[in-house]
Amino acid sequence: ANSHRLWPEIDRVVKQEVSMASLGVGECGSGWQLFAEDGEMRMFRREEEMDGMVVDPLKAVHVVKGITGHEVCHYFFNPQYRYDWETTLEHMIVLETVSEDTLIFHQTHKRIWPASQRDVVFWSHTRRLPNDQDRDGPDIWTVVNNSTEHPDHPANAGKCVRIFLTVCLLCQTRVDPPKDGAPVSRDDITCKITYCSVVNPGGWAPASVLRAVYKREYPKFLKRFTAYVKNQTKDKPIMY
Numbered sequence: 001a002n003s004h005r006l007w008p009e010i011d012r013v014v015k016q017e018v019s020m021a022s023l024g025v026g027e028c029g030s031g032w033q034l035f036a037e038d039g040e041m042r043m044f045r046r047e048e049e050m051d052g053m054v055v056d057p058l059k060a061v062h063v064v065k066g067i068t069g070h071e072v073c074h075y076f077f078n079p080q081y082r083y084d085w086e087t088t089l090e091h092m093i094v095l096e097t098v099s100e101d102t103l104i105f106h107q108t109h110k111r112i113w114p115a116s117q118r119d120v121v122f123w124s125h126t127r128r129l130p131n132d133q134d135r136d137g138p139d140i141w142t143v144v145n146n147s148t149e150h151p152d153h154p155a156n157a158g159k160c161v162r163i164f165l166t167v168c169l170l171c172q173t174r175v176d177p178p179k180d181g182a183p184v185s186r187d188d189i190t191c192k193i194t195y196c197s198v199v200n201p202g203g204w205a206p207a208s209v210l211r212a213v214y215k216r217e218y219p220k221f222l223k224r225f226t227a228y229v230k231n232q233t234k235d236k237p238i239m240y
């Protein structure tokens with residue numbers, strides 16, 4: 001709801017993250033290095049440190065047949081599916097339902113030796129965006145997750161080190177209608193997914209450990225999540 005205290009921040013961050021995610025890896029300055037590739041999925045990162053901590057920005061692009069951007073964002077945003085695809089999640093709770101398209105989460109992630117356990121509090125907002133390039137093409141869908149504070153979960157009050165993140169999932173659907181005028185089926189749709197994330201690990205953790213975690217976990221996460229959406233939607237009507 002645009003009357004909520006967070007609305008100005010949400011609107012600003014969503015617009016800035018969507019414009020960054022829309023830039024190709026070539027455009028948004030050099031420094032992006034390809035670090036993982038699997039079929040249509042390509043993962044890039046920039047090696048950046050803040051106060052001696054690894055905060056490597058990540059940008060992944062993936063093209064998946066048979067699903068729409070609305071479906072990808074639906075399964076990413078809604079909490080009831082998260083334990084099915086987020087393998088590093090230990091606990092998740094919705095702290096506040098701001099509106100049907102905006103939630104506030106608290107999540108604890110499984111400890112990754114030798115780093116101490118992490119938790120995160122973030123607002124999550126999903127939105128349909130007009131498709132500027134192709135007026136009569138399907139809309140673009142996005143989910144933006146951005147760390148925020150919450151009085152019930154002050155940072156570093158418990159056993160977990162609080163991390164800070166900004167994540168943008170941007171999905172563009174393409175429909176190639178069959179030549180013979182048959183109705184559009186899932187074989188005729190493709191989704192171009194861009195996933196951007198910047199994670200500040202909060203407290204010190206060895207750069208080598210963090211980079212190894214990201215190198216292992218991000219490709220696994222995107223492959224597992226997109227396979228999950230394909231499996232969940234394969235026998236359902238297409239959600240544009």
Ligand SMILES: O=S(=O)(CCO)c1ccc(-c2ccc(C3CCCC3)c([C@H]3C[C@H]3c3ccccn3)c2)cc1
Nearest residue numbers: 086088109112115118145163167199201217218221
């Ligand atoms: O896109 S989301 O919003 C989806 C909602 O869950 C998201 C994605 C990733 C994270 C996250 C943040 C930090 C870490 C590290 C930092 C130091 C020690 C824990 C990890 C570790 C668990 C690894 C990981 C990395 C990449 C993907 C999934 N798992 C994950 C949180 C939320």
